[in-house]
Amino acid sequence: MEQQILPAYLKETAHLSTETFGSGLINTTWKVTDKNRSYILQRINQDVFKHPEWIASNLRQIGSYLKTHHPDYLFVEPVKTLDNQDLAISKEAGYFRLLPFIKDSHSIDVVTEPSQAYEAAKQFGRFTALLEGIKLDELHTTIADFHNLTLRFRQFEDAIASGIPDRIQKAGPEIDYLKNKSGIVTTYQHICNNPSFHLRVTHHDTKISNVLLDASNKGLCVIDLDTVMAGYFISDVGDMLRTYLSPASEEETDLEKICIRTDIFEAIVKGYLSEMNAILSDDERRAFIYAGKFMIYMQAIRFLSDYLIGDTYYGARYADHNLQRARNQIRLLQELEAKEPELTEILNRYIFHQDQTTSI
Structure with missing residues (x-):
């Protein structure tokens, strides 16, 4: 072909x-x-x-x-x-x-050390910062409602109401947990109505493999721009926190392996704020950790919704695959919230002392 x-x-x-x-x-x-x-x-x-x-x-x-x-x-x-x-x-x-093909460039699939997270976060922040002056109305929305948490939660409720009865029963604890965390949705709705949160050019898919690195593992640029459109910074930061912080991927079934690496968090903060600290509002900076909750929670309800209706979107390679994926993301959210006081201390150091946002 x-x-x-x-x-x-x-x-x-x-x-x-x-x-x-x-x-x-x-x-x-x-x-x-x-x-x-x-x-x-x-x-x-x-x-x-x-x-x-x-x-x-x-x-x-x-x-x-x-x-x-x-x-x-x-x-x-x-x-x-x-x-x-x-x-x-x-x-x-x-x-x-x-x-x-950019000569002498490469990408990686997994974050194993802070310098990688720093380089990626810096590149994603730089991309948004450089495009601060572009007219957003000239950009198309390539996937409608891609990170619309209000819509995703409504789809979750619909799946609970009309899904497969046996699966709804089996996923009862996960359903209850995620319904009880619906304050994350309320916060998202407040963000959408808060003029301190600005729509900007946002990548929307900030996994580590979407950054090109040079032979010295320094960031060159971001790639795979299909989902670039207007959005909130919480999408880019949230996806980095969701996919970089834990050494275990969303496919890991041993939940004991899921943890939050504070050195990786610090590297993301350093890299992103080195480009974006002067652009973000105070309200946006304070929502940095919330961004992780936002993306992790959204992925958890998407996995669980798909499980409840019969694995029609993500598919499943084994029985209860999407239920296990949802449990994985729930555990990641719990780990993030447990570490939030420590992460907040780290974040505040870089928000208020911009001289620390130098190369890691």
């Missing part, structure tokens, strides 16, 4: 080699190599992104803004087709884009 698309971008394709690439779960990705250089080819998943042309438009707007206002920033700009289009379209296979 990928070989059929490449002639839309490249005049000479006889000596190209392709291989599947990366750990992303949404789009299909290949690395394309010839004698002189390499590329990344991606097929955009239209089950998730209904309007691939909106993604292309967003990247065009962001690239143009950065080129004008911050020309030194490494923006991985998509390659135009030979007929000057943003995307190559196949009636059989869908929408594709080609990106240059």
Whole structure:
């Protein structure tokens, strides 16, 4: 399939080699190599992104803004087709884009040390900070209600009301726990109505693999910009806290392995605030730890909702897979709340002493 698309971008394709690439779960990705250089080819998943042309438009707007206002920033700009289009379209296979492969760069899938968290948080903060002046109304919403916790909680309630009875009974303790934590939803609703919280260009998918690192493991830029759109900073910070803080992933079934690494938290705070402290309002800074609760809680109710209705969204590789995922996220939320006093002390040091936000 990928070989059929490449002639839309490249005049000479006889000596190209392709291989599947990366750990992303949404789009299909290949690395394309010839004698002189390499590329990344991606097929955009239209089950998730209904309007691939909106993604292309967003990247065009962001690239143009950065080129004008911050020309030194490494923006991985998509390659135009030979007929000057943003995307190559196949009636059989869908929408594709080609990106240059950045030489001597790499990404990682798991945070194992604070310096990695620092570099990633700094890059995500820098991306938002550099785009502070862009007109948000020029950007499309590529996934509607992506991090709308009010909607996700309503879907959770619907799943409880109409889900599979045996599963509802089995998940009773988890349902009760998450319903009792609905104050996290109320806080989100207050944030949406608080003018001190500003909509900004937000990545919305800040896992560590979405940062390019150089040969010295220093951050170069952020990648995988499909979900870049207007949003609140709690989405980016929250996703970093959710996916970096514990050494155990959301797939871990041994809940004893789930813990909060305070040195990783400090690195995230350092890195993100080194770029964003001057931009965030006081209310936003105080919501830094809440951001983690927000994202962990939302993922927990999404996993549990899917379990209750029969695993129709995430699927399941074994019996009770999504119930176990929900239990994993519940444990992570409990661990975060238990550490909140210690984390608050760390956060306050960096909020009020900006000179500490130097390289880790």
